[in-house]
Amino acid sequence: MVRVEQDARAVLASSFGSAASAYAEHRPDYAPAAVRWALEAGGGRRVLDLGAGTGKLTGTLVALDVDVVAVEPDPAMVAELRRVLPGVRALAGSAEAIPLPDASVDVVVAGNALHWFDMAVAGPEIARVLAPGGVLAGLWNVLDDRVDWVEALEQVAGSAAIGPRDTLGNWRAATAGLHLPDAGVAARFGSPEQAEFPHGQRRTAESLVATLATRAGVLVLPEQRRRATLGRIRDFLTARPETGSGEFTLPLLTGVLRVRPV
Template sequence: MGDRFGTVAAAYAEHRPGYAAEAVRWAIAVAPGSRVLDLGAGTGKLTAALVDVGAQVTAVEPDPAMRAELCRALPGVRAVAGNAESIPLPDASVEAVLAGNAMHWFDMSTAGPEIVRVLTPGGVLAGLWNVMDDRVPWVAALARVSGGAAIGPRDTLSTWPAGHLPATATGFAPPETAAFPHGQRRTADSLVATLATRAGMLVMPAGDREAALGRIRAFLASRPETADGEFTLPMLTGVLRFRADPDR
């Protein structure tokens, strides 16, 4: 599925949210200036946040169109082709590996040992996900109207963190979890464009996709919170943080 994102790389870069800065700092759990791998970096949403907190970042992304958007936005960052199951970095070369809205695509039975290989002993693996705050009534209603293809089982706070835990994470201690308030300024049109980049939407037949987006447009037009001008989409950045075994 991950290769489908390349077809909407420019829209992904424009519309997908970044990550709460405090979530990124907590996820790294290492000193400023540390070597960090952004794994499955996409168009560089998390990469940019890592640069902002002072990390020395290497971005690994398999899709050439997504990687091109990252390089355009962040020309000073080293970005290389690769994936979680085959990481093109030397052994023990980074203090932290982060994945933004990507860890659920990894085959952790293969990716777990690869991540352990590139981490220094006791290093950090962290997955970050932006989730909508469905404690807010209009957000919960939007999730119901949108359907699982647009707002799926990992996209709301009510599924955090159970729906995000990887099947296996051999070589790591049990995860710590935290969630940090976040928000994204949107209009009805830009929120529809954001939801159109979701994985489930990309695989839908064109007619079904347009029907779903039409329902979302109609809902947003009907709500006082979203009908006119800009609004803040209430979100949180949830983090799963794992420590690698220091004695391996």
């Protein structure tokens, strides 16, 4: 059963490269206040963006004027990151095999990526590259389902488009244990600190459909089900007064979890 779950996670985690350009165009960035909070306990400016994708978090880090290196396993995502942020050092690699020396960064951040890591392997690797006093911080953009129409959208869209980590309650549950599979690995890190920050993304009905189309659960759907899911979402958005006419702000929260190796 565990192997089946691991295989399913691997399929989902590897799905984004096929939509790298759409991901870069439509996924939201991260609340700057959340990123500052993630960094402030690290005691330095050397930051590793791990599982960087197309650079959504990397761009916010650059704007905060830190020394950032991005590591991403998918070649298509790396190529898109290099196109969008040509001044950033971007390396092919993974959380389980980080191509950096020991104690070479002050903070490791992961934007909507920590849940894909095999922390039994990645945990020691992250601890290896962190300098003494360093911090690991996971960030997640989640839909703010305290807003009525967002809660209704989640019900209409279903788990493939929204996913179990995209509601605030499930984000808290998913991050509470840092996704660590056993106490031996969990003991490498101290108790987590959590915070959340308001965020938003300007969207239209059509561009929000395009955003949800980049979710892993949608990317791996058979084409007929994928079209049906996105059509159902489009119908909902065009019928709602909040989203049916022109641009609107999609209510988001950027949630952060940060821990220190021990």
